[in-house]
Amino acid sequence: MRLATVALALLVAAPAAAEPVRVGSKKFTESVILGEIAAGLLRATGAEAEHRRELGGSRILWNALLSGEIDVYPEYTGTLIQELLADAPGDLSDPAVLSAALASRGLASTGRLGFENTYAIGVRQDLAEQRSLRSIGDLAAHPKLALGFSNEFMEREDGWPRVRSTYGLEALNAQGLDHDLAYRALAAGEIAATDLYSTDAEIAHYDLRVLQDDRRVFPEYQALLLVRADLDPAVLEALARLRGAIPPQTMIGLNARAKLERVPEARVAADFLATLDVTADVVETGRAARVLSTTVDHLELVLVSLIAAILVAIPLGIVAARRPRLGQWVLGGVGVLQTIPSLALLVVLIPILGIGAPPAIAALFVYSLLPIVRNTHAGLTGIPTPLIESAVALGLPPHARLRRVELPLAAGSILAGIKTSAVINVGTATLGALIGAGGYGQPILTGIRLDDTGLILEGAVPAAVLALLVQGAFEIAERAWTPRGLR
């Protein structure tokens, strides 16, 4: 009895003590680095922390923080003011009003990190020195400079049109071009200035100077860490060490190391923390270990969703075959589910199931239904009438007829439906990485972000191999399970 009480107390107490702080990050390099920094800092102070990286866009992270699925993530004031808290009352550019708006949602900020990541205009360092360009307004004195801006920046009302009118740059000539081409044109001396984000890695790489926005045309995008207000005060205190600790040049340098030099974000973060006299351990996993871990994640997504779909879809297919009128609704219903775009489905599922594997599994489950329901229905309705009547006339009750005659005769079709679902699932499961479910989509997503073909292949090749293996396994199973009489 006493032992049981102690065990119970341990069970109740243990999770609370071991509950790690969950740091989230958005799916771009700067956010991942900041997430690594926050998690590394917490670990160095003795707290348990895990970094759930590249979970998605602002809305997903914000909702995950509100629902308590994550405890911390890096955000920008501009995003808060213009998007996430857009319907909050008062002037949110006032820090006190912003804090109050966050507090009313059970959130807080650990303070600004020291840099902002907003639209900016950059010029070549040599040109800037030569013409003594410091702020955007200085451009007005040099109407012959050629400017090249990304097409989006050219067209956005708060982009070039507002900059031009605010700083009186009507005399300057600006042309629209692709963002990546703009950097090359800048390096080649064909244009003097372009639009960029103020912490872009390329600023360091191409040796650019960011012109000051004295008149604040661009909205303020100060970086900060958003946290849940109910976090352990010790955690909040630890994170507060990052307040003002990352000046713009530092962030540009960190982005450049990760993005241009391909240094893993964890290593970049640890090296930064070392400058704060914080020692963070970096666990660098080899390729084989990474592939193994993504394989396990991927198989979990595929298998759990597929098994659930089999358990639901076969009975649905049976019902559809037994009751033709209801069957039309069932087939129509699962058909409609199939047409929901995967991203839309994931977004709908996140408020219900949170982020990570559950919504991904639910989405895969939904997409697995149609092939299995349809093939079960087709297999059962395709059985020749004389065979059905023979089974009926024999005096087999309906359930025995189903089990001993109809399902075995439809088995080939049903198995083919399951195979289709499984193969499609292996491919579709890569999308799970968009919402933090892991799997082969994770290296693909990171590879796209870092423009790292090797990393993309690390997800794409195993996904293709797995699809082929699944296909092969089903074909072997089909051969093994089909009775001689049906071959």
Place this chain on the structure above:
Amino acid sequence: MLTFRGVRKSYGDVVAISALDLTVRPAETTALIGPSGCGKSTLLRLAAGLVLPDTGTVTFDGLALSPATIEAARHRMGYVIQEGGLFPHLTARANVTLLADHLRRPRAWIDDRVESLRDLVRLPADSLARFPTELSGGQRQRVALMRALMLDPDLLLLDEPLGALDPLIRADLQRELRAIFGSLGTTVLLVTHDLNEAARLADRILLMNEGVLVQDGTFADLRDRPTGSFARRFVSAWDAP
């Protein structure tokens, strides 16, 4: 044994059976004959409860067939169709024992029964392990007959049982069936479109046309004294063997 009282059955606008009264007598082989679409197959399907009459009743051994009574009645009927209706995913033996297995009859009883039926229909022993696709047409029909006879039914319903076989095998099987029916003393209701087959197998022949019973009697009655113009035409179209 089996009686039809005021039975009418139509499929949409098409009347298959109109106002039929009929008693199938026990221990007799009764053949239903007539052109295609005359309603003879529908009559057999009514007997097996595969379709229910629009009006009237079908009574089997004193019990009116209805969804509630049909399943128990089927266990006392055997049913064989043209292509045998064997389940392709089961061996011949599993086809034969399917219902007995489901009803949990003792294994030894099943084995004995299969062995004696195999003797009766003269099926080679190794055929039982084969799947239907691995058997000849004649062997398939023998297996189908074994399946129908497995629970020693009181009534055997046969829908063109030899219709898909070539003439030589067909003639052999007709002789054998006649002997089997004689030895079992079972009531048989048989559908055929072949007057020769009806003559060889049946004690009583029912000629049907357009859902109506045209003549009821022995083969000799039909051959020598056809009643009405349809019966006369039907008999004269048939070449005596």
